Amino acid sequence: MSPSWKFRDVPQDHLRGGQFLSRPWPDDLPDKCGVCGTVFRHGFNLSMGPGKIGRILRNTAYYGFIPFLLLGGFIIPGLFPEFTRNLRGNQGWWVVFGGMFFPPMLLGALSVVMPQSRLVLCKKCGWSHDYKLPKPAPLPPS
Numbered sequence: 001m002s003p004s005w006k007f008r009d010v011p012q013d014h015l016r017g018g019q020f021l022s023r024p025w026p027d028d029l030p031d032k033c034g035v036c037g038t039v040f041r042h043g044f045n046l047s048m049g050p051g052k053i054g055r056i057l058r059n060t061a062y063y064g065f066i067p068f069l070l071l072g073g074f075i076i077p078g079l080f081p082e083f084t085r086n087l088r089g090n091q092g093w094w095v096v097f098g099g100m101f102f103p104p105m106l107l108g109a110l111s112v113v114m115p116q117s118r119l120v121l122c123k124k125c126g127w128s129h130d131y132k133l134p135k136p137a138p139l140p141p142s
Contacts, residue, residue, distance in 0.1 A: 023042040023043070024042070025040060025041075025042055025046075026046075026118075026134075028131070028134060029046070029118065029120055029131055030120070033122040033124070033125060033127055034127070035122065035125050035127045036122065036124050036125040036127075038122055038123075038124045038125070040120065040122070044123065045120060045121055045122065045123065046118060046119070046120055046121075047118070047119050047121070048116060048117070048118050048119070048133070049116065049117070049119065050111055050112070050114050050115075050116060050117070051114055051115050051116065051117040051130055052117070052130055053114050053115075054111045054112075054114030054115070054116075055111070057107050057108075057110050057111035057114065058107075058108065058111035060104075060107050061104045061105070061107035061108035061111060062104075064103065064104050064107060065100065065101065065103075065104035068099065068100045068101070068103055068104065069100050071099070071100070116133055117130040117131060117132060117133060118130070118131045118132075118133060119131075
């Protein structure tokens, strides 16, 4: 099933409101879906953000803290009770909390510095493709 199943039966070829409310579709991108033929709209089917690798790193950072949380909060104290007894009197718990939260924070920071791209997504059939950002046009000499 497509990721946006609720838009499956919605006609998307007409614009609500006047034409002045929407931006023109970029010339270097396909203007309709190659699978189902749906016409794309600028604010609905086009988004700009991190590329594929950046999205993977961001999702890993969102859900990747759970194994580190289990490891630092339950598995290490259960397997090594002497380790946790030694940590109670001093500042050693910062090591455990750092081990739980540093890897996801590092992945989240890496996802921000990854290259940006334009994502064209057909909400009707679920087709998507990343396109590079165009190079900015040079300013005319003044």
